[in-house]
Amino acid sequence: MAPMNKYSAFSLFKNALTNNKNWQVSWRDATPKSKYDAIIVGGGGHGLATAYYLAKNHGMKNIAVLEKGWIGGGNTARNTTIVRSNYLWTESSLLYEKSLKLWEGLSQDINFNVMFSQRGVYNLGHTLQDMRDIERRVSANQLNGIDAEVVDAQQIKQAIPLINTSKNARYPILGASLQRRAGVARHDAVAWGYARAASELGVDIIQQCEVTGIRKNGSQVMGVDTSRGYIEAKKVGVVVAGHASVLADMAGIRLPLESHPLQAYVSEPLKPVLDTVIMSNAVHGYISQSDKGELVIGAGIDPYIGYGQRGSFCTIEHCMQAIIALFPNFSRVRMLRQWGGIVDVSPDACPILSKTPVEGLYFNCGWGTGGFKATPGSGWTFAHTIANNQPHELNAPFSLDRFSTGALIDEHGAAAVAH
């Protein structure tokens, strides 16, 4: 295939002159070969990023990404696009900060505008305990070299005029943590950009190819059965989010995951009213405004296990109550669309980026409700794990072993769920 033309202002201009008829296809829709050096199962953001960094950082060329549906049609396109790195514990904050640093140069690196917009993220505090937790988290972030600050209600009101900071509010706002380098990115562009960049490095992206079985010889992985035939590979990386347990079952591995529906919503487009991201763990709602003007709103998971990519109406109602309490003006905004993704939640709310008891089989799962922000760092460290058959220092703490050694990384945050 001819080398990919670079995207640039000049290419926009040149293609405009020819009525935009000469744009190249962005990536090859490949047909499967019988054998690869490595197979990535799952063509979402994380899987495509893994394939890209395997090719770019580790020189592997004979790689396939197998996707059951279409590229970026799963959780990559079903999130609220928030990117931040202000996690409490050192292990997780360093992993997410690696991601955030990659986000900052991503559009240049993959020559695809992922519209990463560092508009800041406020995490609100509504009680004295929230504020103590925020002070603790901000201090922890600063010690890890991550930008973070505590702001009070007055500063919040100044930055976000529409927010209700009245003392009589249902959930009074006492303050917030603010990470100014955090923000949002265009989720579809992340999948397309990584797909295009990986494809250019020789990665086969194979859509409509569902993995139906994992073949082993003793404890060594040999390949995968798919809806398009058997494909041989001595290294298989599984990055399938909500369906991780289904794939693990094929390999005879048990995972500590539960898959839940996570819903999100967008409103009709409005004129610009919100130029930052507001999250509130206590009232369970987060909100930003897209470049098209829609309010993008998300909340917590539905409580039950669900693979249906939809949840219950009471969860929507709960989320909207929280948003309207924070922004009374939005009570008359009409919601346009609602959707659900399937998120794989782990006991300590941290991902599993790990080798498994099966040699050559690697799992990247358990991102729960917060995987989108981690896309670049997840791909970077998972590629390292697959290429070297040992974890990168950033993902070593996120092994499957931690559930038997007890070295959990409890990121349940304010909820502080005891294990």
Next chain:
Amino acid sequence: MLLIKCPWCGVRDETEFSYGGEAGIERPLKPEDLNDQEWADYLFMRKNTRGLFLEQWNHSLGCRQWFIVERNTVTYEIIATSKIKNEAPDIQVDA
């Protein structure tokens, strides 16, 4: 919104219930005899079944009883609900 039939109170809205996850996990009788792997299996590892699944719900805003629900985790259809028996549940579901 799920409509769940509590074996004691009848059909009620999902909002009256809280979820208790996979059913039939037995606490080991002699935890001190387990190695770390077996203990982790009991504490953390879950079937997370895609399809027919046995799970526990609690009628937390009603009679506060725990009971078993057999539900399809893809269509969310509730096949049956039953009281918890002392012995292992007799409804058999392929893992």
